[in-house]
Amino acid sequence: MPALHPAHATRHRRKSEKKVLRSRHKSIGQPPGSLIHIGEQKVEKTEITAIGYDEKQAVTLSVGNVEECLALKERFKVLWIDVAGLHETGVIEKIGELFGIDPLTLEDILHTGQRPKVEDFERYLYLTLQMLDFNQEHGEVGHEQLSVVVGPGWIITFQERPGDMFDPVRQRIDSPNAKLRKHEADFLAYTLVDAVVDHYFSTLEEIENRIDLLDADLVATFSQESFNALNALKRELIMFRKAVWPLREIIGSISRDDFAVVGDLVEHYFRDVYDHVILVIDTVEVFREIVTSMHETWLAGVNNRMNEIMKFLTMIATIFMPLSFIAGVYGMNFRNMPELNLWWGYYAVLGLMLLIVFGFLKYYRSRKWY
Amino acid sequence: MPALHPAHATRHRRKSEKKVLRSRHKSIGQPPGSLIHIGEQKVEKTEITAIGYDEKQAVTLSVGNVEECLALKERFKVLWIDVAGLHETGVIEKIGELFGIDPLTLEDILHTGQRPKVEDFERYLYLTLQMLDFNQEHGEVGHEQLSVVVGPGWIITFQERPGDMFDPVRQRIDSPNAKLRKHEADFLAYTLVDAVVDHYFSTLEEIENRIDLLDADLVATFSQESFNALNALKRELIMFRKAVWPLREIIGSISRDDFAVVGDLVEHYFRDVYDHVILVIDTVEVFREIVTSMHETWLAGVNNRMNEIMKFLTMIATIFMPLSFIAGVYGMNFRNMPELNLWWGYYAVLGLMLLIVFGFLKYYRSRKWY
Amino acid sequence: MPALHPAHATRHRRKSEKKVLRSRHKSIGQPPGSLIHIGEQKVEKTEITAIGYDEKQAVTLSVGNVEECLALKERFKVLWIDVAGLHETGVIEKIGELFGIDPLTLEDILHTGQRPKVEDFERYLYLTLQMLDFNQEHGEVGHEQLSVVVGPGWIITFQERPGDMFDPVRQRIDSPNAKLRKHEADFLAYTLVDAVVDHYFSTLEEIENRIDLLDADLVATFSQESFNALNALKRELIMFRKAVWPLREIIGSISRDDFAVVGDLVEHYFRDVYDHVILVIDTVEVFREIVTSMHETWLAGVNNRMNEIMKFLTMIATIFMPLSFIAGVYGMNFRNMPELNLWWGYYAVLGLMLLIVFGFLKYYRSRKWY
Amino acid sequence: MPALHPAHATRHRRKSEKKVLRSRHKSIGQPPGSLIHIGEQKVEKTEITAIGYDEKQAVTLSVGNVEECLALKERFKVLWIDVAGLHETGVIEKIGELFGIDPLTLEDILHTGQRPKVEDFERYLYLTLQMLDFNQEHGEVGHEQLSVVVGPGWIITFQERPGDMFDPVRQRIDSPNAKLRKHEADFLAYTLVDAVVDHYFSTLEEIENRIDLLDADLVATFSQESFNALNALKRELIMFRKAVWPLREIIGSISRDDFAVVGDLVEHYFRDVYDHVILVIDTVEVFREIVTSMHETWLAGVNNRMNEIMKFLTMIATIFMPLSFIAGVYGMNFRNMPELNLWWGYYAVLGLMLLIVFGFLKYYRSRKWY
Amino acid sequence: MPALHPAHATRHRRKSEKKVLRSRHKSIGQPPGSLIHIGEQKVEKTEITAIGYDEKQAVTLSVGNVEECLALKERFKVLWIDVAGLHETGVIEKIGELFGIDPLTLEDILHTGQRPKVEDFERYLYLTLQMLDFNQEHGEVGHEQLSVVVGPGWIITFQERPGDMFDPVRQRIDSPNAKLRKHEADFLAYTLVDAVVDHYFSTLEEIENRIDLLDADLVATFSQESFNALNALKRELIMFRKAVWPLREIIGSISRDDFAVVGDLVEHYFRDVYDHVILVIDTVEVFREIVTSMHETWLAGVNNRMNEIMKFLTMIATIFMPLSFIAGVYGMNFRNMPELNLWWGYYAVLGLMLLIVFGFLKYYRSRKWY
Numbered sequence A, B, C, D, E: 001m002p003a004l005h006p007a008h009a010t011r012h013r014r015k016s017e018k019k020v021l022r023s024r025h026k027s028i029g030q031p032p033g034s035l036i037h038i039g040e041q042k043v044e045k046t047e048i049t050a051i052g053y054d055e056k057q058a059v060t061l062s063v064g065n066v067e068e069c070l071a072l073k074e075r076f077k078v079l080w081i082d083v084a085g086l087h088e089t090g091v092i093e094k095i096g097e098l099f100g101i102d103p104l105t106l107e108d109i110l111h112t113g114q115r116p117k118v119e120d121f122e123r124y125l126y127l128t129l130q131m132l133d134f135n136q137e138h139g140e141v142g143h144e145q146l147s148v149v150v151g152p153g154w155i156i157t158f159q160e161r162p163g164d165m166f167d168p169v170r171q172r173i174d175s176p177n178a179k180l181r182k183h184e185a186d187f188l189a190y191t192l193v194d195a196v197v198d199h200y201f202s203t204l205e206e207i208e209n210r211i212d213l214l215d216a217d218l219v220a221t222f223s224q225e226s227f228n229a230l231n232a233l234k235r236e237l238i239m240f241r242k243a244v245w246p247l248r249e250i251i252g253s254i255s256r257d258d259f260a261v262v263g264d265l266v267e268h269y270f271r272d273v274y275d276h277v278i279l280v281i282d283t284v285e286v287f288r289e290i291v292t293s294m295h296e297t298w299l300a301g302v303n304n305r306m307n308e309i310m311k312f313l314t315m316i317a318t319i320f321m322p323l324s325f326i327a328g329v330y331g332m333n334f335r336n337m338p339e340l341n342l343w344w345g346y347y348a349v350l351g352l353m354l355l356i357v358f359g360f361l362k363y364y365r366s367r368k369w370y
């Protein structure tokens, strides 16, 4: 089981990768379409993979030289080029040239930390969204920008580093009689977006598991650590919501508006994705409300504990103060204190003290203090 | 009377059935319309019941083989097929084939935990909503997905398990001169939806009863348990709202838009359901606000109690500290302490102590501490 | 002056009449238009009063047999039938038949606790809203459903029990040259709605009086009772808002849309009512914000008091603990304690103690603790 | 400098003039257009001042008899009649007759405490808004209703009492080559509204000054009085917002819609006022957020103080309790206590005590308690 | 590293420059278009710089006499006049005359503290927005109003003082083959707005750095100072949001609506700025939520600390009170106390005391108090 309160979750929360904002210093005052990579370099070399398929065949190639892509484009009904790693801006620029992609689009691809959006350029559709993944060890949601450019017969995806949730899609492409192979590039775009959105559910499930762990932990300890872990989770939900909220509009727009490269059937499938997006957003809101109510439980528990502590202190103090006082009285050194000379005086005082103890105990019992 | 604070309500809150999200692992990366059941299997065998009726007759049959349904469709003006249990995907697929239902619709039927929605497929109308039920013992609202597919002359309902709120409807179908038998399938759809929505009121009444119980309990104890029970109820209301909120739009759309299979008269009746939906949503909001104000009462009460405890401690401590000090002074062993030799010294000190006690008591009375 | 904190206001808050929801058990699964009264029976016998008038005459009749109404309808330009008491569903049904009222409308009339709404049935307009009244003794707002059915030349009002805010209207009808007698039934409808809305202001004034009483009380006591009374008032405001909020849309719709039975002039008057409705809603919101700020004042006061109590305890305890310690030291029984034999030892110790007391007092004064 | 916490600000807050609602008892059930003054009489006699001007001349007259106004209307290009005092309803009615003002408008003029609104009656435009003024002594915003009726060539303003922010406007009218004299009545209307809105900025500046005073005071004292003054200010902001919020819509409507008596150029100027209204509303919202954050600061400070007090008590108590205990031990009267007879026993105990003191002090220092 | 809690940040927060409102006294009641500077004079003399360029040349001139500008306008394809300093209203008026700028626009330029807006005057476009800059030393965001007037072939910018974020733009103008030199004035306007918006990201990055610093500090100290610094930051975010929120609408409008002086290509570029504006607004909201959650952490920490303190006090007090009581008992002077004479009595009592200590310690350990 992962640690519930890793030190870094509460203290070193914001490694540069976890910043809300990616540093944009380099791009200030630059002309539009200046190709500068904003974000961390996350991979040593940009990896380009091309998958071409039609109903009869499907080929996967690791591309060394970008120019090869153009030839592939002719050979297959659908060509999917996947680019992992964004720091080699020359490569991105070259791809842009070959496929006629607008400089502003290329800039958006390179500026990670984009707000999700869709833009129609007639000859292609540009779509950017966030791939989210929950790291159970750190209790953090990882964000990786995915850019999808869909043209007639081709699709290019840009990721920040290799590794994604598209392996089942690749398997379907490889399987000879997959329905996927009968469709155009727009259907592949739908399939990829659907995989990203379906993965949000996995992420949310893992977040729900964490909520359950924290919920159990919270009630057991009421410690500052469990509060901090809760608060860290809350921030992850804030970032999650920021990443998915715009999809409502974006996917809705794809399924409604008449984009050139998206056919009617695929619009129909995007309506299904739209339902999922709404469900994701609803669920994030519910999680936020649950976390807020856990927060309130924590505060209530701390308040309650304080009450318990003070009750205990008050019981002990109020019982012993009168007793000590009586002992103090008979510890005085007055010459004339008749009680001191009675042979039963000591026993009488002890008896009085016992009476006082029982009196207080009865009183506290009547007030249900113990 | 059900237990107010069942242990599981606060500690083991989230059995898999109470998860906000149903596990969707199996469906990630699958092609659209892949018939995979998402949710728990809640019944051993799928039960299919067919009810056929027209003005003259009404027949209820338990269906063993799905193909029988097609024959029944011809025999009656209206055929209602009720399917309870969703894990036998083969059965669902077969029904889909026989009645020409889109794979995406079938997928939605199988993916429980859907957001309520309505979709018009021209030849049929697809509607999904949540049947809610309050479990007084656990203090929890049970959610069960109901899918309704309405075509010309037939209606198919899919539930997660047998048992529903439609028995009065079945009785009306059985009664020879019920108005219901004079109408088409769309009227039956209205009747079913109306029964589901009317049942929300029952659920809300039971929630209100629980609120009243908790309200009484809260003020009496101010315990952590009553707070937790309140918080658990709050979460149930969050889930309730999530389940009914989309109905506003859905039922409004049915009563307004021109769906092929819904006649004008039934639209008129759906407007009545619409009023009820709005009232349900308003009531949930009011309950949420009441629960929030109970939460505040709890916190205020705990704060107030702390005040009472501290007042009591302060009264006892401030009275006995000076007294013990005086006793301490005359317990000192200085050789030269003239007061000790006075025959009335002891009595004078006791008198002084009494004076101090009365002084403090008067002061506290003047500040209304007791 | 009414009691500020009646026991029932805080503890027995929810008599059946104060429930947010009226029990709807009886109506679940019933066909639409089933005439079942939902709500409490609040009067022994349904009372029907008919008022007929035109410019020349005005007659008030107590109606025994519903059929008489039809005859009256012919005799006067305007006929107003007021029905008080809803449990005799037969009577309501009969009226519905005579005046051609839709079963769904009759159902709405009988189902008290409706959300306010307006519905246009071409041959009549149906309007339902809540008559509100503040009960100073219980600190509660009473809700009574008023249904108004306006046809050409007639108007029927349905109330839950006799007694309303329409007496000034009845007086105006009786006065020979009242402008009211020159107008049609729609003007009477406007006059009745205006009276209901104007009465909201009275209710709000009484709520404001109560807020002022509670405000004074709050600051004086900071007791749990005053907090509870405040919270009870908050709930009344929640219910008040729920009752008036829909009127914004309803009255706006009457004054804007072209309903058959509402003339242009009366639309003009309804715009005036619309202004009042907005003012009522704004005022309720302001009251809610004021009550929230009183809530905060209470909490701040309790926190502050705790500070005062702890300051006092700390002052007493920190002064007497060192003193008692010093007395304790010289109460030790060591054989060799030179100070004990000095003739001025006792006085020196007393002096030291005085110094300590003044030192602490000066310190506390410097920190403004007293 | 004005008192920061005048007694009445917190305790007697709601003199009848400060009520949120003006008493409307008299108007309930009255026919529409009944001229009853709602609000307090604030001036002994209604004062009427007429100012007539055109490019060549400008005359200011105190009007004794309302009928005189009609004659003036003919003499000047623009006639501005200012009525201060609303209790003489006869006078208002007479003016209404002379200038053809609708009874509903007259009613609105007399019912002070109106929500701001604009109404177009073709032959005139009716506009009502609130003149606001900050009373530094009481820390309260004064509200006075201003009604403006603008016709072709004339303008009538109704105020609750004499005194307003229009003196600079009057001076501009008196100055021979003021641009104002070249324009029509609609420009004068704009000028008056602009003066009212500009005065909101003055009021807000004074509120900001008060916020600054309270901010300094708050941090210095954390007293209940400073909290109450803050809360009183919050209520003033609630009322301020209620008074200006509707202007957004109203001024926007004047500058956009085609009202008969407002020319294109003046619409252009009203767009400028519109900017100011938005800025006023934004500023009120910012002030509300600042006051809320001050509220949080107060609460945090009180909590922090409690911490300080408890730390101090704990330090003193935990140091002296062990010391007193040791003294108590050697104050016991057992016959056989060897330490008592050692000649260095007393000094050893004193040394032990010093060690304990230093131990605790070091511990507290290590925890940064002092 | 800058000081985290500069005294002025918490105590002298509101120097006149930090006021939410700029003093508008001078402008009340003035005719529209009165050129009065609202805001502080921030520079001794107004500095005017003219930059003219076309594809072949680029010239930068310091303008002494405003009239020179007109000549420059003829010489270049694009003329950019930058005016720094607004108190010399004569200069502003002169520029207005030369370029045909509406008096209301000039007024807006001079009234600093404007809400951002865009206004289309056909022959020119007027745009005002706030240049924001984070002062790490004071922890404050500096606001400076920028007004941009764009006509055909010319652009005039008005700032409150010299110094801005446009130096990279100036460098691009100076570089012979910059794309910028090929475009019209509208492209320069886009470039300037883009630079302002890009600079918001720098400001937000610095705010994020400060948030991180405060986050670390907060958890380490839980002091009132760190709370105050947090609250001060919250207010800066409130002001930041107020400054950027209107840009959503403004930039959206420029990129959508058909303003005369903005070409299609530049609209395309403004859509890119629009994305950035949305991202800025989203980020500000996320920062606000993070600051709120830090606030909650602070409060939770203070509550938790109080618990720790009280636990410690309770442990010490409850252990020593019984011990001191026992010592007190055997310090009593009764003649007949048999235990005192036992030779092992003293040791037995010490043993009993040890037992009590261990008993309590075990109990506290079992409750996890230490």
Ligand SMILES: [Mg+2]
Pocket (backbone or CB within 6 Å): A027, A031, A032, A033, E194, E272
């Ligand atoms: Mg850019």
Ligand SMILES: [Mg+2]
Pocket (backbone or CB within 6 Å): A104, A107, A108, E272, E275
């Ligand atoms: Mg971009």
Ligand SMILES: [Mg+2]
Pocket (backbone or CB within 6 Å): A084, A144, A159, A160, A161, A162, A163, A164
């Ligand atoms: Mg990747």
Ligand SMILES: [Mg+2]
Pocket (backbone or CB within 6 Å): A194, A195, A197, A198, A272, A273, A276
């Ligand atoms: Mg999906």
Ligand SMILES: [Mg+2]
Pocket (backbone or CB within 6 Å): none
């Ligand atoms: Mg939102």
Ligand SMILES: [Mg+2]
Pocket (backbone or CB within 6 Å): A285
């Ligand atoms: Mg939302």
Ligand SMILES: [Mg+2]
Pocket (backbone or CB within 6 Å): A194, A198, B027, B030, B031, B032
């Ligand atoms: Mg899917």
Ligand SMILES: [Mg+2]
Pocket (backbone or CB within 6 Å): A272, A275, B104, B107, B108
């Ligand atoms: Mg689906």
Ligand SMILES: [Mg+2]
Pocket (backbone or CB within 6 Å): B084, B144, B159, B160, B161, B162, B163, B164
């Ligand atoms: Mg079922």
Ligand SMILES: [Mg+2]
Pocket (backbone or CB within 6 Å): B194, B195, B197, B198, B272, B273, B276
């Ligand atoms: Mg119903």
Ligand SMILES: [Mg+2]
Pocket (backbone or CB within 6 Å): none
């Ligand atoms: Mg909502």
Ligand SMILES: [Mg+2]
Pocket (backbone or CB within 6 Å): B285
């Ligand atoms: Mg809502």
Ligand SMILES: [Mg+2]
Pocket (backbone or CB within 6 Å): B194, B272, C027, C031, C032
């Ligand atoms: Mg019904």
Ligand SMILES: [Mg+2]
Pocket (backbone or CB within 6 Å): B272, B275, C104, C107, C108
């Ligand atoms: Mg109904």
Ligand SMILES: [Mg+2]
Pocket (backbone or CB within 6 Å): C084, C144, C159, C160, C161, C162, C163, C164
């Ligand atoms: Mg009644």
Ligand SMILES: [Mg+2]
Pocket (backbone or CB within 6 Å): C194, C195, C197, C198, C272, C273, C276
């Ligand atoms: Mg009215």
